[in-house]
Amino acid sequence: MKPPAFDYHRPETVDEATSLLDRLVDDEVKVLAGGQSLVPLMNFRLAVPQHLVDVNGVAELAGHAVTDGVLRLGALTRHHELETSPIVRAAAPLFTAAAPYVGHVQIRSMGTLGGSLAHADPAAELPSVVLALDATLVARSVRGERRIPAADFFITHFTTALEPDELLVAVEVPVARPRGGAAFLEVAARHGDFALAGAAAAVTVDADGVVTDARIACASVAATPVRVPAAEALLRGTAADPSVIAALEAAVAAALDPTPELKTSAAYKRRTAGVLAGRAVRQAWRTAQNDLTTTRNGQAA
Ligand SMILES: Cc1cc2nc3c(=O)[nH]c(=O)nc-3n(C[C@H](O)[C@H](O)[C@H](O)COP(=O)(O)OP(=O)(O)OC[C@H]3O[C@@H](n4cnc5c(N)ncnc54)[C@H](O)[C@@H]3O)c2cc1C
Known part of the structure; x- marks a missing residue:
């Protein structure tokens, strides 16, 4: 399918782009970046902008x-x-x-x-x-x-x-602090598909491997991404041992209130996001520990 006709604008600076958006705002204007979401939407007539402001030439x-x-x-x-x-x-x-x-x-x-x-x-x-x-x-x-x-x-x-x-x-x-680790995990129907549920985790540990900072956010479990402070609080001050991870998984699941979708029930999303968060945290913590091991070896040498 081809999109409906539109006027195409190609600014070269941010000022030119924002002036165009200002001038055309009442006239169905859309920014075009990679086009990987907007162009399919236009092809399916789910978006019908009169003007496209293509920002790919804006070096800034x-x-x-x-x-x-x-x-x-x-x-x-x-x-x-x-x-x-x-x-x-x-x-x-x-x-x-x-x-x-x-x-x-x-x-x-x-x-x-x-x-x-x-x-x-x-x-x-x-x-x-x-x-x-x-x-x-x-x-x-x-x-x-x-x-x-x-x-x-x-x-x-x-x-x-x-x-x-x-x-x-x-x-x-x-910028991430030293002795940090990060991991992202998701479940999708096929490789490359959008997530049915996903979890992002970043941790920082101290010299003894104890978590000093933890960040956990879930994808595809609500209308927006969801940060889970209750699970982060459980992790701080621990060495991310299995009992903490089990409690963290339960805390993530309890914090979420997903809307059921065609392929996934709310219970599936809740449980999956909890497990993914637990695994992502363990993976992030192990990476942080590796940083730590490197530092210790360096000092010992
Ligand atoms: C087959 C397929 C599979 C995909 N799978 C995934 C996936 O698994 N996970 C995932 O996250 N995405 C997926 N995508 C979407 C992809 O990540 C897109 O790149 C992304 O969602 C939009 O980025 P874009 O640069 O292509 O934006 P565009 O399509 O150009 O724009 C998207 C929207 O953002 C607005 N916009 C763009 N840039 C700006 C800006 N700088 N300021 C203000 N508004 C702006 C546009 O006006 C439009 O409304 C998939 C796409 C396809 C075609």
């Missing part, structure tokens, strides 16, 4: 770098970059862990971080990552810049705090 939106302890990812950062960048792996390994679960490599080569977050599919992986990492989402419009905490960004299915004339320009996350 591309690239990623660490400055003063903060990793800044341009909105056009492709999923494949998240998966393969050594800078991202060192600064925010949870992105590296989650990105391979987004569709297939062709989709990851085109799809963007900004597009995934602005699209806000409840079954997407990356919204749960930015929530777990306490990311700040940076939006621009002709009115200026707005910095939105990830916790306030996702409103409900396919709906975010972005105004129709706002462009998501970047995502910022504090």
Whole structure:
């Protein structure tokens, strides 16, 4: 299927893009990034924008770098970059862990971080990552810049705090501390499909392997990604031993209130998310321990 006719705009700067959004906001305008969600929606006539503002030529939106302890990812950062960048792996390994679960490599080569977050599919992986990492989402419009905490960004299915004339320009996350580990796990019907349930975990441990910081967020269990502070609290001050993990799994399941879907009941999602969170935490903790072992060996040598 082909999309209905639309006017195509290709700005080269953020200012040009936001001016276009301002001018066309009452006229059904949409930002085009990787096109991996928007174009299928247009082909199925589920989205019928009169104007597309293609931001792929806006250099300010591309690239990623660490400055003063903060990793800044341009909105056009492709999923494949998240998966393969050594800078991202060192600064925010949870992105590296989650990105391979987004569709297939062709989709990851085109799809963007900004597009995934602005699209806000409840079954997407990356919204749960930015929530777990306490990311700040940076939006621009002709009115200026707005910095939105990830916790306030996702409103409900396919709906975010972005105004129709706002462009998501970047995502910022504090650089991971030493002795940290991260893991993302999901269950999907087939490889590359959206998650039926998923869990993101990041932990930091002290010199004795005791958890000092824990972040757990679940995907595809509600209208938005869900952070689980009760499970994080259970983990802090422990060495993530099996009894703690069992309690954590139960706490995650208890905290969720999923809507049943065609292929999955609410009970299935709740239980699966709990188990995935427990496994992701163990995996993250083991990685943090490996960091620790390296440090100890280094000191011993
Ligand atoms: C077969 C297939 C399988 C897929 N599987 C998965 C999966 O398993 N998990 C997953 O998470 N995703 C999956 N996707 C979707 C993919 O991740 C998309 O890349 C992503 O959802 C949207 O990113 P995009 O850059 O392609 O955005 P686009 O499709 O270009 O845009 C999506 C929406 O975001 C808006 N938008 C884009 N960029 C900005 C911006 N900077 N500021 C404001 N608004 C913006 C657009 O206007 C549009 O409304 C799949 C897609 C396909 C086709």
